Every structure is written in C-alpha cells, then in structure tokens.
Amino acid sequence: MEKTPFIFNKEKRGIDYLWERLPHISLYQMRITGMASYAGILGGFMSIYPVFAQYTPPYRCETIFDNNEEFSWLTWEQVNTLSTDTPFCSGYKDSELSSGCGHCVFDPISIDSCDHREDFSTLKDCLGEPAQEISNWTTCNEEFNFDRSLRNRTNLVFDKGETWETAVTQFKLICGDEWFDSLSTALGLLSLMLGAYIAGIYTDRFGRKHAIMVWNTITAVCLTIHAFMPNQYGFLAMRVLGNGFGHVSYLAQKAYSMEMLGPKRRAISGALASAYFSIGYMSSSAVAYFLPDWRGFTLAYAGIAYATLLTYPFYPESPLFLYSRGRKDEARKIFKEMGRKTDTEIDDQLLEKVEADILKKNDGENEETKAEQYTILDLLRHKDLALVSLNVGFAFLVNTLVYYGLSFNVASFAGSIYVNNTINGAVELLSYILVAFSLDKFGRRWINGGFMIFGGIACLVCMALDEAAQKSDDPSSLLEAQRWMAFAGKFFISGSFSAIYVHAAELFPTPLRSTGIGFGSMCGRVGGFFSPFIIQIKKGYIIYLIFGAFGLIGGALVFLLPETTCLPEKDNGQNKFETDL
Numbered sequence: 001m002e003k004t005p006f007i008f009n010k011e012k013r014g015i016d017y018l019w020e021r022l023p024h025i026s027l028y029q030m031r032i033t034g035m036a037s038y039a040g041i042l043g044g045f046m047s048i049y050p051v052f053a054q055y056t057p058p059y060r061c062e063t064i065f066d067n068n069e070e071f072s073w074l075t076w077e078q079v080n081t082l083s084t085d086t087p088f089c090s091g092y093k094d095s096e097l098s099s100g101c102g103h104c105v106f107d108p109i110s111i112d113s114c115d116h117r118e119d120f121s122t123l124k125d126c127l128g129e130p131a132q133e134i135s136n137w138t139t140c141n142e143e144f145n146f147d148r149s150l151r152n153r154t155n156l157v158f159d160k161g162e163t164w165e166t167a168v169t170q171f172k173l174i175c176g177d178e179w180f181d182s183l184s185t186a187l188g189l190l191s192l193m194l195g196a197y198i199a200g201i202y203t204d205r206f207g208r209k210h211a212i213m214v215w216n217t218i219t220a221v222c223l224t225i226h227a228f229m230p231n232q233y234g235f236l237a238m239r240v241l242g243n244g245f246g247h248v249s250y251l252a253q254k255a256y257s258m259e260m261l262g263p264k265r266r267a268i269s270g271a272l273a274s275a276y277f278s279i280g281y282m283s284s285s286a287v288a289y290f291l292p293d294w295r296g297f298t299l300a301y302a303g304i305a306y307a308t309l310l311t312y313p314f315y316p317e318s319p320l321f322l323y324s325r326g327r328k329d330e331a332r333k334i335f336k337e338m339g340r341k342t343d344t345e346i347d348d349q350l351l352e353k354v355e356a357d358i359l360k361k362n363d364g365e366n367e368e369t370k371a372e373q374y375t376i377l378d379l380l381r382h383k384d385l386a387l388v389s390l391n392v393g394f395a396f397l398v399n400t401l402v403y404y405g406l407s408f409n410v411a412s413f414a415g416s417i418y419v420n421n422t423i424n425g426a427v428e429l430l431s432y433i434l435v436a437f438s439l440d441k442f443g444r445r446w447i448n449g450g451f452m453i454f455g456g457i458a459c460l461v462c463m464a465l466d467e468a469a470q471k472s473d474d475p476s477s478l479l480e481a482q483r484w485m486a487f488a489g490k491f492f493i494s495g496s497f498s499a500i501y502v503h504a505a506e507l508f509p510t511p512l513r514s515t516g517i518g519f520g521s522m523c524g525r526v527g528g529f530f531s532p533f534i535i536q537i538k539k540g541y542i543i544y545l546i547f548g549a550f551g552l553i554g555g556a557l558v559f560l561l562p563e564t565t566c567l568p569e570k571d572n573g574q575n576k577f578e579t580d581l
Helices: 027-036 038-053 076-084 094-099 108-112 120-126 129-133 149-155 167-171 178-206 208-226 232-260 263-290 294-314 319-324 328-341 348-371 376-380 383-412 417-442 444-471 476-507 510-534 540-558 574-580
Strands: 059-061 102-105 136-139 144-146
Touching: 027 038, 027 208, 027 232, 027 263, 027 294, 027 328, 038 178, 038 208, 038 232, 038 263, 038 294, 038 383, 038 417, 059 076, 059 102, 076 102, 076 120, 167 178, 167 232, 178 208, 178 232, 178 319, 178 383, 178 510, 208 232, 208 294, 232 263, 232 319, 263 294, 263 417, 319 328, 319 348, 328 348, 376 383, 376 510, 383 417, 383 444, 383 476, 383 510, 383 540, 417 444, 417 476, 444 476, 444 540, 476 510, 476 540, 510 540
Parallel strands: none
Antiparallel strands: 059 144, 102 136
16 A cells, blocks of 8 residues: 655744745755855865875886886886796795785895896796706895876876876885775774864854864864874874864765755755765866875875865855844845845745744754753663664664775776776765655655665675686686676665765654764664775685675665655654664
C-alpha cells in the first residue's frame, strides 16, 4: 500500500512571514550566497591538499649511475633495473627491492670492464651474475633519487631538469618514515573537529560573514607560514592548524547559504556549497600541474584565501544572525535591500510583526535551553536510541573512511594523477546533484544504504581487478578498468556521505539532534584518521578489501534504521525516546 505523505502544517512564525513575500530564490540571492560560498573553494582544496603536497613519486636509492656523466643517457627506469634487478648481489633483500630502499653497489672494476656502455642491453648483460656476486646489496643512507617526470610521464623519460619537491621528497618520508606522512594527513582530518567546535561558538557570536572573512584570512596566514616550514614537524603543525581553521569558514558559509534562501529552495544552498567545494577539489589538479613544488602549491592557495577579502563589499551579513543578536536595524536594512533587489515590497509593519515573533521565539528557546541540556551519554540511555546512535556512528565512520581512502589513493590509479583527481571531484559533484533530487523520491535508507553498498561492491571489484592485473602479462586494460571502478566507488560513497547527514538529522529527537549528528561526525573523524594509514599498505588488494568490506557491512546496517522520508520530526519529550524509535 502506498504511504500517505505526512503534511506538517505548523503555525507561521517569525521569518516565515517574510518568505511569504520574498522569493525563495532569485538572482540576487544566488549572487550573495555565491560570494559567501567562495570559501567552499578553499574547503575543497584543504580537503584534497595531501594528494599533491604529500605526493610520493617513484623513488630508488641514488647510485653510481646517477653521479657519473658517462651514464647520463640512461632513463630513470633503466637505472632502477640495473641497480635493483640483481638477485645474485651479496646480501640481496627482496623486501627492500619492492620498497625502493635498497640497491646493489657494483664494484667499480666490474663497471669499468664493461664495453659498449651506451647500449642498455649490453650493459645489463655485463653486470649480470658474475658482477653481482662480487658486489654488495646496501640500504639507502638518506640518498634517494625521485622520478619527478610526473608531468611528462607519456614519454617515459626521467626529466632530470625537474627540481620540484613534495613534503615527502623534501623531508624523506619514506623507507620506514611513511608513518609520519600518514600521521600528517590523519591529524589534519582530526583537526576538523577543532574547526567545528570553533565554528559553533564563533559564528553564533560574531556572525556568518565575519567568520568567513576572519577565518579565511587566518587560514591564508597559516598557509603562508606553512609554505616556509623547514622540517616535517613544522609541516605537520601548520597542516593541522590550517585545515582546522579553514573548516570554520567552510561551515560558516554553509550556514549563511541556508539562511539567505527560502525554505523551499534550501536544498539548492547545499548543492551550491558542494559545487564550490568540488571546484576547489578539481582546480587543485591544475594548480599542482603548474606549481608542482609543494611550497608554491601552498602559497597559491594562500593567495586564493586572501582573495576572500575582495568579496567583502558584495554581500551582507545574515539578517537572521543580526536578529538573534538584537541588531534589528541592520537586519531591517538588509531585508529591505533584498526586497528592492527582488521587486518585493517589505514594509515596516511586516518587519515589526516578524521582529516581535522572533523575540518571543528566542525567549522561549532560551528557557528551553536552560531547562534541558543533553550530552552524548543521553544517546545511550535507552536501548532503541542507543542502537540507532551506534548505527549512525558506524555509517559516518564507513563513509569517511572510504571517501578519504579513495580520494587520497588516487595516485595509485592508472593514468595521470591530475586527470584522476579532476575526475574524482567531478563524480563527487554529480553524486551530490543526483542525491539532492532523488533523496525524497527513493527514501533515506535506499539512497544512504544502497549507495554505501554499491560503493563497497565497486571497491571489491577493484580488489579482484588488482589481483588479476598482478598475474597478467599485459595488465594495462585491467588497471584501466580498476581505475574506473574506483571512480564509481567514489561516486557512490560521496552520495552516501551526503545522504547520511539528512538521514541522521531526522532520526534523532529535537533535543538530541545536534548531539546525535555531532556524535556521528566524531565517529567519522575516527574513520578519516585511519584512511591514510590503510592506503600505505603495499598490497593494493588489501586496501580495496578493507574499503569494500566496510562499505557492504555499513550499508547493510543502514537498512536496520527507520525510514524517515515524509515523517514528522521526532517529539521533544524525553518519554518518547524509546517509543518513537
């Protein structure tokens, strides 16, 4: 039997009177929210920053072939083959071969005895078993050679003129120090919790626009200092601070967009914020291509953050915030300007009615806040509510784990890292748009759980393709298929990530809503923390197995949650917690 849609007829109050006259969306509203959403570009960049700034190019130990002009004709791959494809070298370690942390040091006499040095095949034969047996396998001692021909990968020639550095190449975060690279990324994600905490306090006290301007500028200063850090510890500290502070302005612009559009068009505000985020995500590929050195790359986005100040004259503060702080004259001026820009009459009598109701509503909310304060412990006091809370928390953990795992693992895909990162951002944007238009039609569980399961399946297919490629004589087509399946996984997990926020908000009773979403977000940060460590696993199939298994389990558990589409909000009463859920 078809479910009868629930129609929630609440009494119009406060700002609702204005939205009866003002358009819920207009070119003027799109312009001012677009200006504020400029902060989303920086949010997208900060999210994906490690992909390029902490990129690990192919590397090997520095050898005699790198330091001798006689061998300058050798390509990077040829030198790698000569120095590591040496199973008869004394002390040879296969484990160091795969990690790039060891090489065979040939006896100089063996090299001098080789004729026809400008023919690779002849040179390789000359340095065969007899030469290897009198040579020694050695672990790298802080001397490495990185293949920086990333931008010219099509010709497969090592461009020795490229001198750019990533944090990994400059601080030598390899051969046992990979954990520090992962830690930098992981703590950067955990710092979003700091940003969310600051945003909650700052934006409600000083305003949405004020938060965007101030914290984008602070982020710009952090990025500027970050670009001149002399060691990995300074890099780590500024990554944590910059990412956390940038999140404050990102959350502020999302709140601003929600408040400047009418209730019927607020879904568009979310899509708009996501669009700007994706622009920042995708544009990082172009910036990284032209500025491959991590310092220049970082300074470029510091400049973009500073440019936020140029948008200051072009949009007002949120009038809802101004009313909440008792600054009604400023709020009136903004609403009248909105009315003038949209050919809508906003008179003083209407504004007085709105203001009186807002004052009454604020007084009531203040009394309610004083009466009841809830914490995460309240989520676990009742069996049904506890099960829902733990399920939601696990869904956030899975989404964040897989989302950032597939985002940061883009360097392992076949093809260009620049193109791959751009496609990753594009499929994410498409997913957000699809979810925005399908969430009400198909329901929260089907979109949230279904997309998570499909994302998990895509990861398991990637695992199978990775294994098949390892055993194939010509793995190119299999690796290309794996690449596109990874994009499919990113598409589905991005959609699920978007849907879980809506689903979670509707699952919790009103007094516990913010606490419930905060708990889920906290669990998500745990998943984000572990994702950089997981992608450091050398065997690719294990990475995809982990992501796929979590996706399937998390998606299946979502179907145990109640469906909330077309249902009324949860009752405020404490005695309803068990029965409602």
